[in-house]
Amino acid sequence: MIRQVLYIRKHIRNNITLARLLLMFLLFPVAVTANTLPTSLNQTEVNTLVKKMDELSRFETDFNAEIFLQQKHREKGDLLYKMAVFRQDQSNHLTMLFLKPKTDAGKGYLVLDKNLFLYTPNTGDWTRVSEDRISGTDTNLADFDDWNLSEEYSAEFVALEKLGEFPVYHIALTARPGIQVKAQRIGLWIEPSKSFALKVQEYAQSGRLLRTTYRTKWRKVGDEGETQRFIPMETRIYDEVEKGNQTIMVIDKIALRQLSKEIFTKAWLEAKSR
Amino acid sequence: MKLYLTIAFRNLIQAKRRTLLLGSAVALVTFIHIGLQSISNGYMEGLVRGATAVAAGHINVVGLFKHNISRMSPLLNDSDKVKAVIAESLGDDLDSMVDRNSIMGRMIGENRSVYLFLQGINLNAEKNLRGVLRPVSITNADGTKENLGSLNTLDKPYHIILFQTQAKKLGVGVGDVISFRAKTAIGTNVTSLTVGAIVEDVGMVSQFFTFTSRPVVQELMQIDEHVGTRVLVYLKDRESADAKLIKLRQALEAADFKLTDYQSASLFRRWPNLERQDWLGQRLDLTTWQDDIKEAEIVVDSIRGVSYVLLLILSIIIIIGIMNTVWISVRERTNEIGCLRAIGMGSRGILLLFMIEAMLLGLVGAVIGGLAGALGVGLISALEIPIHNEAMRIILFANQVNLKISLFEIVRAIFIFSTVTSLAALLPSIKAAHIQPLQAINHIE
Incomplete structure (x- = not known):
């Protein structure tokens, strides 16, 4: 067990080191052409950009991957999870099965009719849970699922800014009235040419910053054209209210192939847990 | 009768050692019974005081709002109309009622965070709560005493009152700023x-509840002042809560409010089931204070259970002891019984003689035990012995040893144990009464 944990930690550390290099490689053309970017976007361009981000977060095909979550908790210390994630965006289905650590192996989440259910193998119970925290980490359901920002929020251009060396569009999102969202306002720092968010900040209704997310490593998956996607391979999430808590999410072994419908059922998760 | 009493009393005096031993046993059992009874009474009082002031009223009317088939929030629309129905329905039985807005969330301190129910209150309207909340008093280096803040602090915006346990867990003191994060109907705030x-802590409820002003929770939940989460109803007689609940349910239904099905359990326990039910919109949920403390009552039941088992064992020992002693006494005094019968005392008289002897022994023992128990309870209560162990404070719902006993309970204990002692002597007394006079006179030890 200790060897497995050390292997996963090493894996995450290597990925983190690689992350900066790959990000620089990916953003190199953007840095070169920074001078040519328009300094402001009109409302139509902003809306189009946000809509494109939503589209790019959605897969035409089914998706599955292994995800490592390293939670640094100020009270509980470090925790490491490994899970298998299965997505079927066409039918809005999502299944997460915990593989490690041994104490959590067999635990699973299932999205059914926009509700998140947790399966606890020790008791065999299914409970509807909040989407705010996955297994007590700083991740929430949106970190694993596709986005729907263009429908849930109205967008506004803030400025052309620099994130480190790289030029990014800073877009501010405000929740549309009557829609239940996890954050009332969101700040997005979007890479202009690929339209992916490198930094995300979520705010509460009171204006307090809740969470900052850096998506530092990206990988191109799928064939050239409509089905091609950029996936954030490494995400660093910082809890801005409970300072000191942070989660690193690393995605591995991505596969874009058709999945059986049975994977998105309670029976499948229960069988896997056994 | 005076003659019988004199003979019984003299016999008891004559068998000094035996009388002392048995009398002490009866006194000890009575003393233990009163001690255990006072512990469970003290616990119950702390529990009810905490539950009905800090956590709930005598009757609680909570608004539950289902946004969709599986998501439910505590929201009470038309709280003014609800209060009007309550006032009209309960009339003179109503003592007071208060609005509270409650929301569960994570209180985040410098080093730690805890889940708490943050209650938005109007402290001026909360006379029961004011009676229970006492700022912690500390002694400074120069010997002067100082309170850790004031309850009136809730008049200021964005202030909070914490229980001692909570402040310790969060690692905060008066003047420190903490964050509260909650999931509201519109998202995280x-x-x-x-x-x-x-x-000062008020038992187990101090682990879960804390107070701020109503506008803070309204802002947090993004609700206006006419929307709340619950109304706490205080009755003049809290024991009538069950009957008043039925009356209130009928009145609210007549006023076109939809209600959840009544179940005698706390709302916290029933929440998952209610969330799964297939209704939408608002429903009112009504519970009594007994429903809300049902889970905690297990401690009272446990104390009482242990108490009863202990008393049963001790009573059996006493019964055997008394029976055995009276048997011996009958054997020793067989000649005396023969003489008494020979000079005209009937078998009933003999029976009465032994029964009075046992009853006198039991009565004196039980009275001594009862008085010692009452004195002990009074003394311990007067000493206000603090409980330093946090776990014990939580379990016993008190910061100091809290024992309660009523005069009725003392009299009842004396009656029970003197009766048990008398009944234990019945069988050997009947045997003594049936001894033939001639046989008794000729009896050789």
Whole structure:
């Protein structure tokens, strides 16, 4: 067990080191052409950009991957999870099965009719849970699922800014009235040419910053054209209210192939847990 | 009768050692019974006091709003109309009622965070709560005493009152700023609150509840002042809560409010089931204070259970002891029984003689035990012995040893144990009464 944990930690550390290099490689053309970017976007361009981000977060095909979550908790210390994630965006289905650590192996989440259910193998119970925290980490359901920002929020251009060396569009999102969202306002720092968010900040209704997310490593998956996607391979999430808590999410072994419908059922998760 | 009493009393005096031993045993059992009874009474009092002031009223009317088939929030629309129905329905039986807005969330301190129910209150209207919340008093280096803040701090915006246990867990003191994060009907919201006062714990409820002003929770939940979460109803006689609940349910239904099905359990326990039910919109949920403390009552039941088992064992020992002693006494005094019968005392008289002897022994023992128990309870209560162990404070719902016993309970204990002692002597007394006079006179030890 200790060897497995050390292997996963090493894996995450290597990925983190690689992350900066790959990000620089990916953003190199953007840095070169920074001078040519328009300094402001009109409302139509902003809306189009946000809509494109939503589209790019959605897969035409089914998706599955292994995800490592390293939670640094100020009270509980470090925790490491490994899970298998299965997505079927066409039918809005999502299944997460915990593989490690041994104490959590067999635990699973299932999205059914926009509700998140947790399966606890020790008791065999299914409970509807909040989407705010996955297994007590700083991740929430949106970190694993596709986005729907263009429908849930109205967008506004803030400025052309620099994130480190790289030029990014800073877009501010405000929740549309009557829609239940996890954050009332969101700040997005979007890479202009690929339209992916490198930094995300979520705010509460009171204006307090809740969470900052850096998506530092990206990988191109799928064939050239409509089905091609950029996936954030490494995400660093910082809890801005409970300072000191942070989660690193690393995605591995991505596969874009058709999945059986049975994977998105309670029976499948229960069988896997056994 | 006076003659019988004199003979019985003299016999008891004559068998000094035996009388002392048995009398002490009866006194000890009575003393133990009163001690255990006072512990469970003290616990129950703390539990009810905490539950009905800090956590709930005598009757609680909570608004539950289902946004969709599986998501439910505590929201009470038309709280003014609900209060009007309550006032009209209960009339003179109503003592007071208060609005509270409650929301569960994570209180985040410098080093730690805890889940708490943050209650938005109007402290001026909360006379029961004011009676229970006492700021912690500390002694300074120069010997002067100082309170950790003031309850009136809630008049200031964005201030909070924390219980001692909570402040210790969060590692905060008066004047420190803490954050409260909660999931509301419209999403996650966070607010910053200044610790205005740290109050003494009121048992287990101190682990879960904390107080701020109503506008803070309204802002946090993004609701206007006419929307709340619950109304706490205080009755003049809290024991009538069950009957008044039925009356209130009928009145609210007649006023076109939809209600959840009544179940005698706390709302916290029933929440998952209610969330799964297939209704939408608002429903009112009504519970009594007994329903809300049902889970905690297990401690009272446990104390009482242990108490009864212990008493049963001790009573059996006493019964055997008394029976055995009276048997011996009958054997020793067989000649005396023969003489008494020979000079005209009937078998009933003999029976009465032994029964009075046992009853006198039991009565004196039980009275001594009862008085010693009452004195002990009074003394311990007067000493106000603090409980330093946090776990014990939580379990016993008190910061100091809290024992309660009523005069009725003392009299009842004396009656029970003197009766048990008398009944234990019945069989050997009947045997003594049936001894033939001639046989008794000729009896050789």
